[in-house]
Amino acid sequence: MRIIIADCTAHYSGRLHATLPLARRVVLIKADNSVLIFSELGSYKPLNWMAAPCTLKEITTDQLDTSYIDLTQDIGQAPELIIRAAAQKSDDVLEVVFQQIISDQTVDLGTDPGLSKDGVEEHLQELLAEQITRVGDGVRLIRREFPTPIGPVDIMAVDEQGKHIAIEIKRHGGIDGVEQLTRYVQLLNRDPLLAPVRGVFAAQTITPQARTLAEDRGFTCLLLDYDEMKGTQDGLLRLF
Template sequence: MRIIVADCSAVYSGRLNASLPLAKRVLLIKADNSLLIFSELGSYKPLNWMTAPCTIKEVVVPADEAAAEQPQPERLLRVSADKSNDILEVTLYHIYSDQDFDLGLDPGLVKDGVEDHLQRYLAEQIQRIGDGAKLIRREYPTAIGPVDIMAVNSDGEHVAIEIKRHGGIDGVEQLTRYCDLLNRDPLLAPVHGIFAAQTITPQARVLAEDRGFRCLILDYEEMKNTEDDSLRLF
């Protein structure tokens, strides 16, 4: 991974047009040529980015002596999407740091221990989602990642279950993506969604219910210590 700290500006053109004025930012360039631009403020999301598959070209900009009093660009990074006409151009004016790091192989995300146990307990006690429910499998594979639990309800319809310790809007969005994809398969549709967590924020609950999902509160201690078949659907 290449990490650049520099004064830079950026212009994105293609399906949408966006620009970033000159400011000090951090650029991450991954081995697949993905480029992400971050600032000190904001959340974990980049200000702008281009993801793979893409091609990156770097050009050294010659100094313009006639405009010496103005900020002088040093390099231009031009990132072109391979499957569209989208282009991200980043102009670097002053580079504070430019380093490469070999991160090696990543073992992938390891789920929080409690979350993993919640998944296992719910799979073993699948009747908690409704009488007559049956487990298909944990970590049901899809093209965009595994669904925590796939089951069928008493009507024989598929149910995709997303499990979190603390359920927020991001978890609802994740379940939405899974259900949208799974419902394109005529052998699976209709696929219903259940958002299961120890706690669910009010905003996440509203969003989940608006999208037709059910919310299931999981009591970790109770699931661990008893075989209670009672439902706690809200």
């Protein structure tokens, strides 16, 4: 990872045209040659960038020719460095003109193990399968990822009367999740060995619109408290 702190301008051309006027910024150049420009304030997203795959060309002051006259006019003096990133699959070009470089460092970050997420849908599914009676007394688990021709149902269970329950799990339950559960229940109810199948829409949060739609279609809404469920799993006594 190359990290450059500098007073710079930047111009993006190709499918769109965008210009960053002279200001002090951080420019990151990754091992895959992608270039990202950040400011001190504002969004976590870069102000501008060129994603890989792309090729890089560096031009120092003594290599400048007339093709870069326009780039130097706005800053009033020859730049210390120009980095030109050109996309390989399009005509897009990002040109960063460094007037004054404050810091230029290259750091080997090594191999990143990746982000470990806690509380994702897979974890909610695992916990609810282990604590299936949260769906109702006497409910028993059939299996997780119950296969159907249009995709797996998160959890399939049966109630104390032996009737099947299809459970769709989301972190944040919206209308799309209810529509997904609707498709599963409609398909499963065509199978005489499973019908009647009722639906349960389970999520950490459920929007009012999704709740209204789910209940209108005869589904039960179940709010999941991940921290509380996880506490039950590890056997710890939690007051809140």
